[in-house]
Amino acid sequence: MNDAPASSTTLELSALFGLPLQSLVDADAAAAKRFLDVVRDLAFEGRNEERWGEMRYVSFTFRHVVDGIVKRMTVAIPLLSLIPLPILQMTRARLRFHLRVVRVTGGPPAADAFDLERNPRPVRCPRIMAVYDRAASAGPTIAVELHVAAADLPGGIGRMLNLTHDATHSPSQKGETDAQDE
């Protein structure tokens, strides 16, 4: 049987099954990378190729009574802990496509092919070459149904958020000091 591909889209059956799955994995990875980009762009400043830069902070002030004196204090909170983190992951994917077998190369394995004592060499199974086929009047299609949901934070991001607790600047006293009027 001729091994030359019947057309440019003829592939081994395993490839035809695997390519859409590989695309799903690539898409999930792209979404994760985009999530990291968003976190870096929003929560850090002064970053470059090598460093994530410094955390951005949001400052709050509040009145605090010390020894009967009301003082204006400042606390700086990392922006990372104040914004919702838009991380998504695929929870379910359903693919539906039609295949047309173009040819089968190689014959079925011999009856004793799987007897490892007699045949220690790997068994050569037939190769099934196929193409994505058209379902109806349209050309070849793959129907894809994806379900996504908010994902658990990756461990690294979770650890980073824990660090934001340490990075919260302790209250510092602002210049102005008011006499207590309460």
Added chain:
Amino acid sequence: MHKMNEAPGMPCPRCGYRITVTLQDLSTASAVICSGCALRLELDRGRSQAALELVRKLRVAMENVEAVRRFSV
């Protein structure tokens, strides 16, 4: 310790109670109040200008996404 996917916020500097902060708070409110001890934390908009501008853009983007989602449902 941060819990996975807990709402954005911060510990109260006075009592430690977790104060939930929304994008709406950061965009428009002048202060957030601790539900544990009623401490009023004023947003220092001058010092936080760059961060709050990003928050505003994020909020607009999320509202646009929500509008598209509602439209397509």
